[in-house]
Amino acid sequence: MSPVAIALTGIGLLLILLALRIPVAFAMFLIGFVGIWALNGLDAAMGLLSSESFTLASNSELIVIPLFILMGNVASVTGMSRRLYEAAYAIVGQIRGGLAAATVIGCGGFAALSGSSVASALTMGKVSLSEMDRYDYDPRLSTGVVAAGGTLGILIPPSTGFVIYAILSEQSIGRLFLAGVIPGILLLSMFLLTIWVLCLLRPAMGPRGPSTSGSEKVQAVMNALPIIVLTLLTIGGIYGGLFSPVEAAGVGAGAVILAGFATRTLNFRQLWEASRDSIVTTASVMLILIAAHIFNPFLALSHIPDFVREVLISQNLGVIGTLIVILLIYMVLGAFLEGFAMLVLTLPIFVPIVSALGIDLIWFGVLVVLTLEMGLISPPVGINVFIVKSVAPKVPLGKIFVGVMPFWVAMLLTLAILIAFPQLSLFLPSQMMQ
Template sequence: MSPGIIGAIGIASLLLLLFIRIPVWAALALVGFAGNFILSGLPSALTLTGTSAFDVSSAYTLSVIPLFVLLGEVASNTRLSADLFNAARLLLSGVRGGLAIATIAASACFGAVCGSSIVTAATMTRIALPEMRKAGYDDRLATGSLAAGGSIGILIPPSIILVIYASIAEQSVPKLFAAALLPGLLLTALYMAVAVGIAFVYPDYAPRQKRASTRERLKALAGPWQFILLFIVTIGGIYAGIFSPTEAAAVGAFGSIVLGAIALRLTWRTLWQSIEASIRTSCMLFVIIIGANLFSSFMVQTQFPTMLADGASALNLSAPVVMTMIVLAYIVMGCFLEGIGMVLITVPVFLPLVVKFGYDPIWFSILVVIVVEVGLIHPPVGMNLFVIQAQAPDVRITSIYRGIVPFLIAPLVLIVILFLLPGLALWLPKLLYG
């Protein structure tokens, strides 16, 4: 049996294991180990398993993950997100759909600090949903804006998924962060446009709120000063070349602790809860990455990605057709896979094919994050949708499904724009890093 066929069987086995709800890390590790054992023998497979675990756990570039997770947990527990939402709410008061727009804006800003979609969705649901309900917002618009806004956190830097992509594709993390900034801002604007459109088509979904005074608006601007400071220090430091991503994450995590203590919002209890949650999340991510490394090594040995590229060339498929098929494959996988698992499973398979057809791997990273974002909010199993329901169990899941459907237009429009204008993702990295 040829290595290429063994690779195809391995991918089919992986999908089967995931379909029957085997955890992503276990499915990746089992298929990766079994494949390496078949192709190279038991001693080699055992050695590779040991070295993969050591390489991942000791990788300097991946140390950014627990630090940014800690930053997000501390920011959440010190109600930094509440300040952001309150400022956006007052600034947009009097605008129809203003609370939905404020939710998306605050989610994007909070995601820009913590880098986690799930943390952003959970945090903003606790803060914004009661306010929107009190104002008479329909649950469909309220939960739709929360799910959409929460998903922006994996695109606007810092993004944990982009860090993981960088480790797999051997790309520069600062370049990926720079590439994600403009698409992230554009996606935020597109989500806001959808929210405004819903509010105008269905006025009963978003009753108009009383307009805040100029004094109240100016006062609100001073509220999220901690966020502004953290953003300037962490993300600004990366773009200015002052910090590496890991150094920026460490400074940001320490800064969030100091600012929380100064504001008397961080107790020893909440600090310990933040550290504990960060350890659990980071361990889960690292175990998944170790499994993905085994699977990636298996794919390299089978040369299955090369076989796919040769097959596409033999069928005379054009580059746009191949990319359209890849995007559709991601959207389908998003129905039953979580985002990080999708990246770790697909990038070793798809990236060589994408590069062979002339696409930039940095541009492809942004495309991958956008389609993963679609998976996070795509019914029936979008992760953000269930996170929102977990925070608000009285909201029916069918209402959340119906609320998110119009917002799916925004990332699909951005995907089209990204194909037509690849410079949207590539201009800033070239400007900053050459």
């Protein structure tokens, strides 16, 4: 049996295990270990299992994952996310579709703290869905905007998706964070435009909310000031060169805890629960990363990346054509696989290909992460849709999927713009990290 045939068999078995709902990390551990055993012997497999686990777990850059997760969890339990939503609502809530627009803005702000799409959708869903229901918003718009708005968590830095991409592709976390800023703002703007168009075409979908006075707007913004300052401190510190991403994560986590205790919105029980949730999430992410470092050498030994590259190059698609084919593969996989699973499965195959074609890996990272976001709201898996369903159990699942489709189209248009204009992703990294 040839190495390529062994690799294809392993990938097929891995997909079967994932379909049987075997955890991603355990499935990749098993296939990677057995695959290396088959290709290079048991001693090589055992040696890699011990060395890679320790090497990755001792990587200091990975400290950003638990710290940013902790920062987002504490911000959620202290009510900072609700105050951010209330500030956005006070400013734009009185216009048609204003509550939906406020939800998107709130998701964007919370994403800048949590770095998690699931956390953004869950938190903002709890905060905003009841308000939109109270003002008779169409459930398709209200649930669709929460599910789509939550996807901003994986693009607007700090992003767990960018951290994992950086580790797997050996790129700079700081450069990827910078590269995600303009695309994140662009996507948020496209979501706001989508809401405006929907409410223009069907005004009943998003009725106007009550007007607020100037003093009420100012008060709402002042209430949200801690989360605004915290975002500027952490993200602005990275962009301004004051902190590395690791240092910014530590400063942000410490600052949000101190702010919570200072404002008496956080107690030790809540801090314990937030810390416990952060540890569980971090452990899941670390297991997936360690499993990826077992699975990736298996693919490298099988020469499957070379095989795929030769197949793509033989089609004479050109650089952009090959890039589009790769992104289409991500879109198809996104309808069935979880985002992190896609990253660890595909990057060992595609990174050598795009590198050989001269495609900037930072730009490619932004495109891949945005495509992963599309998978978060694509049927049949669409994890953000199921998260919203858990918050709004009375809304049929099919209606939620209908509601996210206009936002999925907005994401597709954003992806096309970023492909056409790479400098939207590369401008800040080139200017601020020489």
